[in-house]
Amino acid sequence: MERNQRHTxxxxxxxxxxxxxxxxxxxxxxxxPALRGYAASILANDALGEEAAQQALMKxxxxxxxxxxxxxxxxxxxxxxxxxxxxxxxxxxxxxxxLDSSAWLEALPSMVASPEALAIAANLETGLADMIxxxxxxxxxxxxxTLAETGPPSTATFRKRRQRAMARLxxxxxxxxxxx
Numbered sequence: 001m002e003r004n005q006r007h008t009x010x011x012x013x014x015x016x017x018x019x020x021x022x023x024x025x026x027x028x029x030x031x032x033p034a035l036r037g038y039a040a041s042i043l044a045n046d047a048l049g050e051e052a053a054q055q056a057l058m059k060x061x062x063x064x065x066x067x068x069x070x071x072x073x074x075x076x077x078x079x080x081x082x083x084x085x086x087x088x089x090x091x092x093x094x095x096x097x098x099l100d101s102s103a104w105l106e107a108l109p110s111m112v113a114s115p116e117a118l119a120i121a122a123n124l125e126t127g128l129a130d131m132i133x134x135x136x137x138x139x140x141x142x143x144x145x146t147l148a149e150t151g152p153p154s155t156a157t158f159r160k161r162r163q164r165a166m167a168r169l170x171x172x173x174x175x176x177x178x179x180x
Contacts, residue, residue: 056081
């Protein structure tokens with residue numbers, strides 16, 4: 001952003017901070033293309049850059065009353081935009097992790113259709129039943145209630161029992177078959 005544009009932006013942001021609503025449009029006109037380009041270059045995606053710039057502009061206008069006129073308005077807006085880019089990147093990363101971790105669920109129906117997959121599933125069920133049978137009576141009952149169609153009781157005591165029963169089941173499986 002050029003020096004005279006920065007000076008204009010600072011003046012308009014100061015007016016906006018003082019409550020002058022007429023300064024809204026000039027601030028938008030100066031910031032929108034610059035922040036959109038900046039965010040797109042950080043995120044390496046025009047659509048994501050536009051989304052981040054839009055969120056940043058909303059924050060700039062929401063926080064306009066906090067603007068310190070003795071500081072550079074462009075730097076302030078860029079800092080908000082940078083933060084929005086980081087937030088968007090983090091949110092997309094979490095969404096990708098969730099999709100990656102659940103992607104195997106979508107592949108299950110096609111796997112179960114093969115005879116080999118059916119045999120493996122039957123062996124796993126038998127092995128799991130044997131492991132559950134090797135546990136104590138209270139752990140067996142807890143796991144039976146957990147797997148029941150009606151659902152387990154929703155008490156703190158039961159959740160703790162289920163946690164302990166699952167830990168013992170995992171330990172038994174590890175000792176018999178290796179890592180889970």
